[in-house]
Amino acid sequence: MIIPTAKQIKEIDAFTISDEGISSIDLMERAAYSLTDAITSQWSTSTPIVVFAGPGNNGGDALAVARMLICGGYAVKTYLFNIASRISADCKEEAERLKSLGEGHLTEITSTFEPPELSADTLIIDGLFGTGLSRPLEGGFATLVRFINSTGCTVVSIDVPSGLMCEDNSSNNLESIVRASLTLTFQFRKLAFMFDENEMYVGKLKVLDIQLSSSKINSTSTPYEYIEADYIRELFKPRVNSGNKGTFGTAMIVAGQYGMAGAALLAGSACLRSGCGKVMVHTPLLNNNIIQIGLPEAIIHHDYNEKRFCNPISSDTRFDAICIGPGIGTHTDTSRALYDQIRRTRCPLVLDADALNIIARNKEWLDFLPAKTIITPHPLEFQRLTDCKNDGYSRLKVAQELSESHELIVILKGHHTAICLPDGRVYFNSTGNSGMATAGSGDVLSGIIVSLLAQHYQPSVAALIAVFLHGKAGDLASSTLGEYSITASDIVNNISNSFRDLLNM
Template identity: 50%
Template sequence: MKIFTSAQIRELDKYTIEHEPIKSIDLMERAAHTFTRVIAEKWPTIYPVVVFAGPGNNGGDALAVARMLTDMGYQVQTFLFNITGSLSADCAENKQRLISKKGFSLFTEVTQEFDPPKLEKGMLVVDGLFGAGLNRPLAGGFASLVKYINASQADIVSLDVPSGLMTEDNTYNVRANIIRANMTLTLQQPKLSFLFAEHQQFLGEVRILDIRLSQEAISKLDATYRIVEESNVRQLLRDRDAFAHKGTMGHALIIAGSYGMAGAAVLTSKACMRSGAGKATIHTPKRNAMILQTAVPEAILHMDREETTFSEAVATEDFQALGIGPGIGTTEQTSIAMIAQLRRAQCPVVIDADALNILATRRAWLQQLPKGAILTPHPKELERLEGQCVDSYERLSKARQLAERIGGYVVLKGHYTAICMPEGHVVFNPTGNAGMATAGSGDVLTGILTGLLARGYTPQEATVLGVYLHGLAGDLAAKELGEESLIASDIIRYLPKAFLRLKG
């Protein structure tokens, strides 16, 4: 699913109007009918409704909704804010349609002073002040109105976007001046800002409503951001040749686990083998030998010369993928061995955890990473690499820049994990749940990605498929075990079910 910018949304509306063809006022009527249907399903007619409409097309939507709710028997009080004396053409038309209607509810056009209505529990506020076109923080009277609405106990439904929230960059927005909706009814596609953690407080329940905008235009428009869909992921899956053997299914090298962190190596290598790799070799300090031989009998052990740390690079000619970083520590000796390993890597690479922390303290080494490398930072690891960020949008922007700079892939982990591609595009992953916020979950992802690379998937295919599988396995585990008790090894246990789900 594509995620469009506010400028592209206007372009999409325009294309639909010109090519359906349909008048803009009739497209607005179509949207209003869709809004009204969902509102009526959620809030019965016993709810008194207060509609706040702005001077633009979002206000036009709200005025049309007020008219339709009145027709359905709701008690509706409508306030149209026309401070500058200038309404959009469709907003002005819907104003006339509302006030010329027999038996219409209370209507007030606010041009100067405003005496706000009393908002109480058991009432519904329809927020149609400002929509997707907003490009600056609310201030003055509108900011005061937003604060007044938020302070009430009334339910709030926002049309398309909560007023005050911008569709992409809210880095310098004033959060106190954004509507906190109980439900957001957005048109056609989610907005980029809806995917960021700090904005969930404004959105409430999000419903994406199809108003039949031009599918031709949607397919033609290039989108920087997308949300991956299961149908996309299914197409990536490769069949296993009936005559395959372990030598043809890929050999992965896992470098993980200092002494005391053998669990990281266990989780990574188990996930790697559960992802279809024919063989996995674990390079780890000597003292981890017994743990790993017992916990992962299917893997091959390659012991470091040191007892407790990773200290020497391994030849990679015989491997199809390398996963490095989980639990290796950040000592000077390990750091030097890590960059030496990456310099001599002759296969696709996944870089995670302590390997990222080492790079964060030696940023010049980023230039030495092999092309197509996959980095899997969580937000704090990304900030160690690229500097502190004010919000999720800035963090995403820095992850994109990093991916372009290194010519590789940055998997920025989170609720909607963002896969940043080297050419600048971003794919968001929809699977996963809060139960996966547990130690070792990232090690499992590293193992999955390494296993898929070993199987022969390209870095782009491996990141999209691997992140989706990781989240899907977590969802299947949470469905049976609950989120609260989910641990990283459960994700590995449910990987087979995730593969089966995708294979249909």
Template identity: 50%
Template sequence: MKIFTSAQVHELDKYTIENEPIKSVDLMERAAKALTQAIADSWGYTTPVIIFAGPGNNGGDALAVARMLIDKNYDVTAYLFNISGHLSEDCMINKKRLIEKRSKALIEVTQEFEPPQLEEGMLVVDGLFGSGINKPLAGGFSSLVKYINASPAQVVSIDVPSGLMTEDNTYNVRANIIRADMTLTLQLPKLSFLFPENQIFIGKLKVLDIRLSKQGMEKIDANYTLLEENDVRPRLLKRDPFAHKGKMGNALIIAGSYGMAGASVLATKACLRVGVGKVTTHTPKRNCNILQVSVPEAIIQFDREETTFSEAVDTEDFNALGIGPGLGTSEQTAIAIIAQLRRSQCPTVVDADAINILASHRAWLQQLPKGIIMTPHPKEFDRLEGHSGDSFERLMKARDLAERLQAYIVLKGHHTSLCLPDGHIIFNSTGNAGMATAGSGDVLTGIITGLLARGYNQENACVVGMYLHGLAGDIAARELGEESVIASDLIQNLPYAFKRLNE
């Protein structure tokens, strides 16, 4: 699913109007019907409704919704803010239609505004501003937003909570953004909806299909994509019925200092679970018994040191390398890691302490091979590229780093994002809060490494890997509840995630 910028959404609306063809006011009517039905599905007709409509097309949507809710016997009062004396053409048409339906339902605000009492049990429909704003709300509108947010009434926002920008909110004033209980967005989610700090404004999200042109969506290039199951299935490699372990890939995992053997266990098990033929785990000598007992299927290769990774190993016989989980950040390990990355001859996944070491030795970034995969969580990335004010700024830094290094940056989070070397960004749609547990990242490293060894290219290994990782977490959460999910549960549910994708 493509995610469009606000400018591209406007372009898509225009394309639909010109090529369906349909009048813009009739397209607004179509949207309003979907919005009205969604509101009626969640709030009964005994709920008093207060509608705040702005002077643009978001306000036009809101006035059309007011008229349709009246037809469904709702008690509706609509406030239309016409401070400048100029309404958009479609807003003006819907103002006239509402007056013709029930003139007393509309209060037009041109100067002074006496806000209505907002009480518990009421519903506020926020139709002040949609996706077109590019600066923080100020003046009377910011006061109105604060008044709504302070009230006990429930709030549903049309398309975008007023005050929230659809992409970059780095310099926005968060106090001047509507905090909706539900957001009814039109046709496609907006980029800012995918960032954790904006969830407080969005509430429950519903995406309403208003039948914008499919041809238009195909024609407009988008820099952002939200993964869907049907995007992942075609990327899966079929298993040869005559395969043997020698043909299914040979992976190397370098992980686990003494006391962190669990990281190497999780990465190794996850690597095996994605169908790779053989996995060799390189780990300090003291982890021997733990690995042999925990993962009998793996080949264990011991470092010459008792407790740390100390020396790069040959990768000539391996199809993929995963390095970093639980390695620690000693100077000896740091030197071994950069030596390993320089000499590796196979696709490589860099995670955890390997990323932390690169953050402490930033000059080494220039020595990384093209096509390398890095899988940082937000704090690891901030150590690498400096503090970010919000998720959008961090994402832009990750995109720039991927382009600069010609690398694949998997930025982990609720919507894990994959930044490709060409600047495109793919967001994952699977996963849940139960996966916020130690070891989840080690599992992802093992999954992606195993897929690389199987023969997936870097992009497909990352896309399939992060989708499977989240899907296994979703299956685990359904069975166990989010509170009780641990990293091992993700590995145990990988087979069911694969089965779902293969069905």
């Protein structure tokens, strides 16, 4: 599903209204029904409800929900904030409809607001601002948001937590954003929901299908897409029954300085579990026994240095894709070897972990990375690499620029990992959980990617499939072990289930 901008959502909204020949208030009522449905399925009529409605259509939604809840037997107190005496036409109409239920349901605030005493079990419905927020909240609205956040009550935000911009929050006033327990958003995830730091505002997320025009959605052009199983499934090539191990390719993994052999084992075993024909692990001599024992299917390609990657692999060695980085350290000898290895690499390349830390110290190397190289930084590695600002939106913009200017595939790791492609498109992943933020998890991802590259998947496709499968394997691991207890090995152990789940095998 696409992730449109707030402006595009408005256009889709307007098109739906004219295409269906309905009025905007009818669409608002449709949206309010689905909100009410979601609320009543979770909270009973014994829950006291307080609704805060703003001056725009987000407020209109809130007023319609208040009316529907009252009609459903809930005790609801509603406050409409009409400070500038300028409320939208549909918000005004919804206020009239609510008032028509009788006295006392609606309090209109036109100047100062004395916050009510709220019991701990009150459910707050936040309909102050949605996609029409045009600047950070300040003054009375900022105070109101701080009040809402201080109550300790459960908060359901309509469409967007009030105060959160749909895209760029790099200059927002972060103290003036509602911290929702649940956000009920219409039709699309918003770009801001993809950034880890905004999880504390969004809370749990539920997307409500309000049947906006699918033809308009399909013709809306946006670089941002949220990818789910159906999309990924289409990217797979059938596996030929007559294939031999040569057909499925050889992956080379340069990993594990002495003391970090586990990184090589994890990347190597993930690679083996992901379909390539043969896995070679280039690793220092002292890792020999542990890797031979831990990964008997792999072929060891020795580095003649005992402890670290110092000798680039000769161009006579045959392999179809190479991954460099897990646990290799950042020693100057390794740095030199990495330089030579990148310079002589002619096959698809993945750079991860310490390879990225070395490049961060030699940023000019970015200019000679082969086209379509995949890099897999976590936020800190990306910051070291680019000196970008520390918020999700700024980071994404820099990643998109880097991807386009250097023809790289940038996998920005996070809860919703972003895969930035050189043509400007960005895909956000839908799988994964907090348990995967564990040592070695990234090595597993690199192993899956290089395995798919060795099978001759296009780098962009390999990146998309690998990120999805990796997250799914983590989700399957968590379904039996729980998020607290997952290790990277558990992710490897669930790669096969992840394939089977995705491909209905």
